[in-house]
Amino acid sequence: MTESIDEIRIERAQGIGFIALNRPKALNALSTPMLHAIHRALNAWRDDPLVHAVVIYSPHPRAFCAGGDIRFLYQSAKAGEQAVIEEFFTDEYRLNHAIFTFPKPYIALLNGVVMGGGMGISQGARHTGGVRVVTGSTKMAMPETRIGLFPDVGVSWFLARTPGAIGRYLAATGATIDAADALYAGLADAYMDDDALPALINTLKEKSFATGAEVVRFIETQARSDAGKASELAKERGFIDKHFASGNGAACLKSLEGTTGGGGEESHWAARTVAELRERSPLSVDVSLELIDRARTSSMAETLRRDLGLTRATFDHGDVMEGIRARIVDKDNQPVWKVSRMEDVTRDAVMRMYDSPWAERDHPLAALTD
Numbered sequence: 001m002t003e004s005i006d007e008i009r010i011e012r013a014q015g016i017g018f019i020a021l022n023r024p025k026a027l028n029a030l031s032t033p034m035l036h037a038i039h040r041a042l043n044a045w046r047d048d049p050l051v052h053a054v055v056i057y058s059p060h061p062r063a064f065c066a067g068g069d070i071r072f073l074y075q076s077a078k079a080g081e082q083a084v085i086e087e088f089f090t091d092e093y094r095l096n097h098a099i100f101t102f103p104k105p106y107i108a109l110l111n112g113v114v115m116g117g118g119m120g121i122s123q124g125a126r127h128t129g130g131v132r133v134v135t136g137s138t139k140m141a142m143p144e145t146r147i148g149l150f151p152d153v154g155v156s157w158f159l160a161r162t163p164g165a166i167g168r169y170l171a172a173t174g175a176t177i178d179a180a181d182a183l184y185a186g187l188a189d190a191y192m193d194d195d196a197l198p199a200l201i202n203t204l205k206e207k208s209f210a211t212g213a214e215v216v217r218f219i220e221t222q223a224r225s226d227a228g229k230a231s232e233l234a235k236e237r238g239f240i241d242k243h244f245a246s247g248n249g250a251a252c253l254k255s256l257e258g259t260t261g262g263g264g265e266e267s268h269w270a271a272r273t274v275a276e277l278r279e280r281s282p283l284s285v286d287v288s289l290e291l292i293d294r295a296r297t298s299s300m301a302e303t304l305r306r307d308l309g310l311t312r313a314t315f316d317h318g319d320v321m322e323g324i325r326a327r328i329v330d331k332d333n334q335p336v337w338k339v340s341r342m343e344d345v346t347r348d349a350v351m352r353m354y355d356s357p358w359a360e361r362d363h364p365l366a367a368l369t370d
Contacts, residue, residue, distance in 0.1 A: 010041045013205040017045045019056040027066035030117045039095045053212035057109040067116025074324045089311045090364045093304040096154045100124035105212035111135045120153025134179035134188040143174035145280040148319025150288045152307040160295035165244040171288040184231035190223035249285035249342040281319040282342040286350045301368035309356040
């Protein structure tokens, strides 16, 4: 099986299915044709006894995948095409679930930018018995609160299972982490140098493997368990747990601001974090913190169903259109949020975002089961 469209190349070699993301000018941002092509491949390989494992990667050094096609969604919303937006997210979340429940090792090679939808098509690898490999260039984040969205694509499930309060911190701030941080947080499994990836892919296409587990073991022998440097998240863990363990955005800010005047390492970190939070959509920060708390006791299917309802809410009465306008379209970086201050976000406003527009049996993702 070989399928090649302008944005993606899918092929099979030596018992491995390969998915190469090929939209470099957009940092491999996911389009609808890309989502469909990946899902078709997984459906074809799922029960094929000649396919033992799947490898997804980018042949381009700048990015694995920067997320979904935000401009496309913005333009669709401006044109009143709600059905188009809903179809995109429904297709994306179905793909995220197909990866999470894939019965063979799914292996993600994560160089460069790995954000938003890029996390959605990679984090599930660990759940399949596969492996997530990061590199020296990896820049990983769920920066959605910066544009009035929330950490979707099921990633709240993974963030909720990171050590301590790291998941809440990453969801609220959208902070970018590197390979060492990803390994520390349990969002990656192994490390390789960037210049080793092309040779690894070539070897995987030439070497014969009898099982998917054998593929994973081979990759692990080529990789390391550490990035060769200390994790900043590990250094900041005490601060993160102290200020982000519980409460809404206003509570986290109050805790942080009570620390900013003292000088020293924690004070400087707190001041920087306050500045980051103040730039985010206050409503999105509270929605995101609530999302992580709920994901702790949710299945992936439940998480993705929740995400789909929230996407409808953020486009209907949230901040996402203004966030995309300010950060991506006009680039004036002056978003006018629905609620301007974190302290003014009400619990009722947050809960309203969680009201599902569908009855349980009518949900577009009702059929998903883990």
